[in-house]
Amino acid sequence: MLSPSENGVSVEAPAGADVQTVELENLLQDGESIILAIKPSSWFVLLISLPVLFIVAGVGSGAYLADKLFGYESIPLRLLGLVLSFIVLIRIMVASFQWLARLYVLTNRRAMLICGIMKFDVAQCPLVDIDETILTATSAERALAVASLYLKMNEKKCEPIVWLYLAEPAKIQKTLEQAIHQAKRGPI
Numbered sequence: 001m002l003s004p005s006e007n008g009v010s011v012e013a014p015a016g017a018d019v020q021t022v023e024l025e026n027l028l029q030d031g032e033s034i035i036l037a038i039k040p041s042s043w044f045v046l047l048i049s050l051p052v053l054f055i056v057a058g059v060g061s062g063a064y065l066a067d068k069l070f071g072y073e074s075i076p077l078r079l080l081g082l083v084l085s086f087i088v089l090i091r092i093m094v095a096s097f098q099w100l101a102r103l104y105v106l107t108n109r110r111a112m113l114i115c116g117i118m119k120f121d122v123a124q125c126p127l128v129d130i131d132e133t134i135l136t137a138t139s140a141e142r143a144l145a146v147a148s149l150y151l152k153m154n155e156k157k158c159e160p161i162v163w164l165y166l167a168e169p170a171k172i173q174k175t176l177e178q179a180i181h182q183a184k185r186g187p188i
Contacts, residue, residue: 027114027122028107035179036106041146041167044102045095048165050140052091056084104163106179111151113161125151125158127183133173141165149173 028034063080097117105112112124131154137147147169151161166172 040165043144044099044165049095
C-alpha cells in the first residue's frame with residue numbers, strides 16, 4: 001500500500017475515501033504513535049483564494065469605472081459580472097477541495113503533511129532532523145488568528161514542510177517543539 005518516493009510516500013486510497021479517512025496506522029512505523037492530527041483552519045479557503053479574489057475585484061471595478069467614466073458602453077457588464085462570479089465560484093470550490101485534502105500529522109518520530117483525495121502524497125521528516133519551528137503570519141492571517149508553521153530542517157535531509165493556516169498556532173508549535181525535544185532526547 002505504501003510506495004516510497006523521492007519526496008516522501010505515496011498512498012493509494014480506496015475509491016470514495018478522502019484524506020480524513022486514510023488509516024494513519026498504515027503510515028506508522030513500529031512503536032510510532034500519533035500525537036497530533038489536524039486540518040488547517042477553515043480560513044484556509046479564503047486565505048488561499050485571496051489573490052484570485054483581488055484580481056477579480058480589480059478587473060470588475062476597472063470595467064465598471066471604464067464604463068461609467070468613459071462611456072465604454074461596449075463592455076457587457078452583466079456578462080463580465082457572470083464570468084467573474086463563475087471564476088470566484090470555481091476558485092472557492094478548488095480551495096475547498098484543497099482544504100479537504102490536507103492533513104498535518106505529528107507522531108512521536110515524524111512530522112508529516114498529507115495531501116490528496118484519491119492518491120495521497122506524504123511529505124515527512126524525522127523529528128530529530130528538525131532544527132527549528134518558525135511561526136509566520138501575514139496581517140490578514142493575524143486578523144483571523146491563524147499562522148503558518150515552517151519546519152526548518154538541518155542539512156536539507158528532508159524537503160521543507162509547511163503547515164499552512166493553523167488555528168491555535170502557538171499551542172501547536174509548543175506541542176511540536178516538545179515532541180522534537182523528546183525525540184532528540186531519545187526513549188526513556
